[in-house]
Amino acid sequence: MAPLGETWTPPTELDEFRLMRLLGRGGMGAVYLAHDTSLDRLVALKLSVALQPDTSTLASFAIEARAIARIKHPNVVTVFRAGQIEGRPYLVYEYVDGKSLAELPLPLPWRYVLDIALGFSRGLRAAHQRGVLHRDLKPGNAILDSDGTIKLLDFGLAAFVGTDRSTPWAVPGVVGTPRYMAPEVRLGAAATPQSDLYALGLLLYELCTGKVPRVRPTATAPLAGPRAGSLVPLTELVPGIDRDFAGAIERCLADDPAGRFGLADALCLALERLMTPLGGEAAFSPERASPGAVQPWEGLTTL
Numbered sequence: 001m002a003p004l005g006e007t008w009t010p011p012t013e014l015d016e017f018r019l020m021r022l023l024g025r026g027g028m029g030a031v032y033l034a035h036d037t038s039l040d041r042l043v044a045l046k047l048s049v050a051l052q053p054d055t056s057t058l059a060s061f062a063i064e065a066r067a068i069a070r071i072k073h074p075n076v077v078t079v080f081r082a083g084q085i086e087g088r089p090y091l092v093y094e095y096v097d098g099k100s101l102a103e104l105p106l107p108l109p110w111r112y113v114l115d116i117a118l119g120f121s122r123g124l125r126a127a128h129q130r131g132v133l134h135r136d137l138k139p140g141n142a143i144l145d146s147d148g149t150i151k152l153l154d155f156g157l158a159a160f161v162g163t164d165r166s167t168p169w170a171v172p173g174v175v176g177t178p179r180y181m182a183p184e185v186r187l188g189a190a191a192t193p194q195s196d197l198y199a200l201g202l203l204l205y206e207l208c209t210g211k212v213p214r215v216r217p218t219a220t221a222p223l224a225g226p227r228a229g230s231l232v233p234l235t236e237l238v239p240g241i242d243r244d245f246a247g248a249i250e251r252c253l254a255d256d257p258a259g260r261f262g263l264a265d266a267l268c269l270a271l272e273r274l275m276t277p278l279g280g281e282a283a284f285s286p287e288r289a290s291p292g293a294v295q296p297w298e299g300l301t302t303l
């Protein structure tokens with residue numbers, strides 16, 4: 001058996017793709033910028049670099065390919081192909097030339113976060129409408145391209161639910177990245193569209209404040225609840241933030257899933273309503289991040 005941590009090095013030429021450079025590495029494998037020599041275009045190619053991919057890796061690649069293919073939306077990365085090389089799965093996507101939200105300097109002006117929030121929630125709405133729960137929404141799983149369009153990616157932990165509302169939308173299993181997991185999922189309850197909305201609310205709160213949300217103890221907070229207190233309101237932390245936008249983010253972060261939006265659709269509608277009086281979308285792009293506000297995501301501080 002291969003020693004733990006040993007990885008497979010892919011060949012430079014792989015079917016019709018020529019690997020150019022590493023774009024990122026994650027739990028499932030490595031993502032390369034590649035040249036599609038038959039169509040003469042750049043693509044992103046994710047492949048498992050495990051010496052012996054296990055069944056869960058194979059399943060994860062298959063789920064990701066099918067989930068993305070099913071969604072088909074401008075705010076969700078497009079998948080072009082699912083293949084295998086020497087028994088290892090690979091996926092070919094459109095190459096998104098931009099920065100992941102995890103790479104942006106924080107805090108961002110709230111007006112730009114509103115723009116990001118709208119694109120993100122439209123992508124999530126499309127996923128939910130097609131019966132896909134993402135289950136791993138986090139800053140590293142969304143890229144802002146140079147035109148300011150947000151693209152959701154990494155559906156490797158996605159789960160399929162019925163699009164018919166009479167079928168339960170709950171998927172059991174404590175799955176995802178602990179920091180962005182909804183409190184009920186952390187406590188063992190099933191994932192639902194509301195748990196995706198919680199993760200989205202958390203990352204929007206962090207984009208606006210550059211801080212991890214913290215709660216303030218209250219006299220009425222339940223002793224054994226996931227949070228013994230109430231969230232510090234965004235209006236106290238972000239000067240001038242639109243109250244309704246702050247309210248929408250905080251609603252996504254409700255401890256009780258029933259207190260969140262019912263579906264990403266409702267969040268989209270709330271954000272679209274906000275856009276009109278504010279003069280339309282601001283088309284934020286990575287280049288427009290304030291150069292003075294450099295606070296790496298890794299260095300997020302608590303309040």
Ligand SMILES: Nc1ncnc2c1ncn2[C@@H]1O[C@H](COP(=O)(O)OP(=O)(O)OP(=O)(O)O)[C@@H](O)[C@H]1O
Binds near residue numbers: 023030096100
């Ligand atoms: N289509 C793409 N275009 C450009 N860059 C991409 C693309 N897909 C992925 N990346 C880059 O590769 C990184 C890893 O991708 P991804 O999250 O899909 O891999 P993963 O192995 O599933 O990671 P994780 O451990 O976060 O689940 C991303 O953060 C991003 O920087």
